Amino acid sequence: MTGVLAVDAVGVTKTYGDLVAVDGISLQVAQGEVYGVLGPNGAGKTTFLRMLFGLIRPDAGTIRLFGRTREESGTRALDGVSGFIESPKFYPYLSGRKNLAGLARLDGGAAPGRLEEVLGIVDLADRAGDKVGGYSFGMRQRLGVAAALLRDPQLLVLDEPANGLDPAGIRDMRALVKRLAASGLTVLLSSHDMTEVEEICDNVTIMRTGSVVYHGGIGELREQAPAQGHRVSTADDGRALELAARRPRLEVAAHPDGGLVARGDQADVDAYVTELVTAGVTIRGLELTEAPLESLFFMLTEATG
Structure with missing residues (x-):
């Protein structure tokens, strides 16, 4: 057959x-x-x-x-x-x-x-x-x-x-x-x-x-799939967002459970974290969010309308 x-x-x-x-x-x-x-x-x-x-x-x-x-x-x-x-x-x-x-x-x-x-x-x-x-x-x-x-x-x-x-x-x-x-x-x-x-x-x-x-x-x-996300917890999210605005290849937004989520190439995320430390923004936590395919799955299956 x-x-x-x-x-x-x-x-x-x-x-x-x-x-x-x-x-x-x-x-x-x-x-x-x-x-x-x-x-x-x-x-x-x-x-x-x-x-x-x-x-x-x-x-x-x-x-x-x-x-x-x-x-x-x-x-x-x-x-x-x-x-x-x-x-x-x-x-x-x-x-x-x-x-x-x-x-x-x-x-x-x-x-x-x-x-x-x-x-x-x-x-x-x-x-x-x-x-x-x-x-x-x-x-x-x-x-x-x-x-x-x-x-x-x-x-x-x-x-x-x-x-x-x-x-x-x-x-x-x-x-x-x-x-x-x-x-x-x-x-x-x-x-x-x-x-x-x-x-x-x-x-x-x-x-x-x-x-x-x-x-x-x-x-x-x-x-x-979107880029891998990194959840960043800082002592000053406002300042962290200001610094992120200078990096057009990096997408940084508020996480619904607190902190920020940074998406982009690993090198860009690493450079952003280094800049935060250099600028005196205390980093309290850094962890991976869901994997890119898992993130896309949620985007596809939880969409409305």
Whole structure:
């Protein structure tokens, strides 16, 4: 199926009464890429993924998976597609291995050795005999990925796979997705974390209240991002702003929580800080604000009007 898109969504819309949950979204995911659907809670990400899996029907538009639509192919449209929506659920009184074995039987069986193979892929081989009730949240998330991999999919769909995880769990989940992507698997994941998407994804769609506010590559997104911000706390912000006015390549403005935010090239920020000290303006604090891509994400998704 070379050249056929893994996901080809055109004009997809879903409404609930007066609420437009997804508003005419179009996106294309090529085979072999890692694609992110990014947005805050309520942006419409999960609704879109539910339509992709056929759990709900769009009111308008078309979704093709490897060239197949639900209307044309029925459940066969999901051949080669696997994943989970929201957090995966398991029987807590059964072991991880027995949970997977039961799911495999429900799905028509798994290839010999596949169950142990996927447990190894998600780093759960040593805990496969333990009851899932004793698993951490991160382990259950990884078991969900293992369950999705049982059918050896071409497209893996993950809904906020790192949501609710502690820092170690987030690190492990990102490493797992990177390994899967390196194997050639197509991955479509949703997230509200710009850092997660930046580290993992090739291309991204950013959503706000059901609509698309950005389509494109991570590299193109970086080009649109503002310069890294530095929050500067001083004993005399008025004088600090006066000195900043002399530096046209530096943008300095009041921070809503107090102090100033300076944006510009690192060399310009360093020179500004040096000038403040030389002028006798006491600096009480200097720290980085959110990363440039994270800042752009907030600008895109929190805009009004």
